[in-house]
Amino acid sequence: MLGFRRTPVNHPDPAAPRRLATPRSVVVVGGGIAGVAAALVLAERGAAVTLLESNAELGGRVSAWTDSLADGQRFEMERGFHAFFRQYYNLRALMRRIDPSLARLTPVTDYPLLGPDGAVESFAGLPKLPIVNLISLIRRSSSMSLRDALRVDNTLGQAMMAYDPVATYAKYDQQSAHEFLNRLGFPPRARQMLFDVFSHSFFNPEAEFSAAELMMMFHFYFIGNPEGIVFDVLDGPFSTRLWQPMQRHLEQLGVQIELGVAATRITRDREHMQVHTNAATLAADAVVLAPHLPGLQRIVADSPGLGDSRWRAAIAGQSVTNAFAVWRLWLDRPCAPARAAFVGTTGLGLLDNISLFHLFEDESRAWAARTGGSVVELHAYALPPGLDDEAIKADLLATLHHLYPETRAARIVEQRFLIRQDCPAFRPGEAALRPRVSTPEPGLLLAGDCVHTDFPTALMERAAATGMLAANVLLRRWGAAEEPLWSVVPRGLLARVVHRKSARSA
Numbered sequence: 001m002l003g004f005r006r007t008p009v010n011h012p013d014p015a016a017p018r019r020l021a022t023p024r025s026v027v028v029v030g031g032g033i034a035g036v037a038a039a040l041v042l043a044e045r046g047a048a049v050t051l052l053e054s055n056a057e058l059g060g061r062v063s064a065w066t067d068s069l070a071d072g073q074r075f076e077m078e079r080g081f082h083a084f085f086r087q088y089y090n091l092r093a094l095m096r097r098i099d100p101s102l103a104r105l106t107p108v109t110d111y112p113l114l115g116p117d118g119a120v121e122s123f124a125g126l127p128k129l130p131i132v133n134l135i136s137l138i139r140r141s142s143s144m145s146l147r148d149a150l151r152v153d154n155t156l157g158q159a160m161m162a163y164d165p166v167a168t169y170a171k172y173d174q175q176s177a178h179e180f181l182n183r184l185g186f187p188p189r190a191r192q193m194l195f196d197v198f199s200h201s202f203f204n205p206e207a208e209f210s211a212a213e214l215m216m217m218f219h220f221y222f223i224g225n226p227e228g229i230v231f232d233v234l235d236g237p238f239s240t241r242l243w244q245p246m247q248r249h250l251e252q253l254g255v256q257i258e259l260g261v262a263a264t265r266i267t268r269d270r271e272h273m274q275v276h277t278n279a280a281t282l283a284a285d286a287v288v289l290a291p292h293l294p295g296l297q298r299i300v301a302d303s304p305g306l307g308d309s310r311w312r313a314a315i316a317g318q319s320v321t322n323a324f325a326v327w328r329l330w331l332d333r334p335c336a337p338a339r340a341a342f343v344g345t346t347g348l349g350l351l352d353n354i355s356l357f358h359l360f361e362d363e364s365r366a367w368a369a370r371t372g373g374s375v376v377e378l379h380a381y382a383l384p385p386g387l388d389d390e391a392i393k394a395d396l397l398a399t400l401h402h403l404y405p406e407t408r409a410a411r412i413v414e415q416r417f418l419i420r421q422d423c424p425a426f427r428p429g430e431a432a433l434r435p436r437v438s439t440p441e442p443g444l445l446l447a448g449d450c451v452h453t454d455f456p457t458a459l460m461e462r463a464a465a466t467g468m469l470a471a472n473v474l475l476r477r478w479g480a481a482e483e484p485l486w487s488v489v490p491r492g493l494l495a496r497v498v499h500r501k502s503a504r505s506a
Helices: 033-042 089-095 131-141 146-151 154-161 166-171 178-182 190-201 211-223 238-252 295-302 307-317 362-371 387-403 459-478 495-505
Strands: 025-029 050-053 066-067 074-078 106-107 231-234 256-259 263-268 273-277 279-282 286-289 324-331 342-345 353-356 375-379 412-418 444-448
Touching: 025 033, 025 279, 025 295, 025 324, 033 050, 033 238, 033 459, 066 238, 066 324, 066 387, 074 238, 074 362, 154 166, 154 211, 166 211, 178 190, 178 211, 231 238, 231 307, 238 256, 263 295, 273 286, 286 295, 295 307, 324 387, 342 362, 342 387, 362 375, 375 387, 387 412, 444 459
Parallel strands: 025 050, 025 286, 050 256, 286 444
Antiparallel strands: 066 074, 106 231, 263 273, 273 279, 324 375, 324 412, 342 353, 353 375
């Protein structure tokens, strides 16, 4: 397929022993995807792993917790749906430990994008072959024609097709995505429908999002992706479908899981790393730090002997992006039968996504069947600062009523509203300062979606990949077999041509 295929990130030594020859102990801080990935790989190789999670359940920012409706019906609440794209190779490898055939994932055949004045874009039925998929999308697009595409700035258009993990960041990280897209010259409607919604999907406003990061994301999800742009979703809550089975699996591997235990600081003696918690002090040969970014910053700030001054300043200088809102509504009547399970929206107020949970999640489907209602979730990403909850709700509800008129007369039977602000920012000019898996502190590794990788990754896949990378650093050091990692092709189709030409002209 023109070189577009699943690509190995590393090449584990086939002669390396599967299990550690010498007993080793590791404390993993953070029970989200990154921490669980690190803990699982290390435990499979025979390490004695203790996994600390400050919340009462595993999952981190992809967790679910038990709540009750007014009628006493229990349900699992989450921070919003998550799309499992098919190029999430490392996350899927993690999930196969508990679900070998990935039977808990349900395919989504389309993810329509809705815009002003009835504008619609669809990803259904696009070819999987990169470049061909882009041409097919443009040919059938209602917001862009092939003639429009040919008017796009040729140099910048080539840059989109020439993603390189080094050259792209060197040339474009100082620009914002907003500046880059302005210069690119897409027709305003096409830009709104195809790029604005794309930027917001990573929780970052365009004006504060690195152009290089945007190009990496576009390569990872579209230009370099041989799996197609549609995705899968879990057919039930994250707790019952992922985290409870994963917890049992980790415990069977011997992982000691400590829930409700927060790491506060890390010190070192001559022989061991020491993790201080709100309950005890744990000694280990190595530590993998995998909390969310604010948690990482707190631990490093309270561990003055950790790392060097440059690394500590880089950690302290990271920031979270704008807040996002999740509003789940239990309505007393159904949505129209032709509605898609998910739609993205753009140019329609604060709303970025409508998810109809009763179309894919077992709990919501059962509630809708029992009551005749529907379960609708509204998302707003990269919220402007200063808005109060009621203003956000009013804006979201007005757009829902506009797009889905059948909901105007619906009564809200139950609702849950969440505002969170803990997702990493990818601001212009900061790529070189972003944390890496390895640190200046011997025996200390980092993992999470705020951690940079040298190959294309994003969101949940970046969390899984960095957790496995952290485990691999230790396994390589200790002489055991590494975990294989995979990604989309690391460079764009035009990368060699474009960057060779740039080097000659320089």
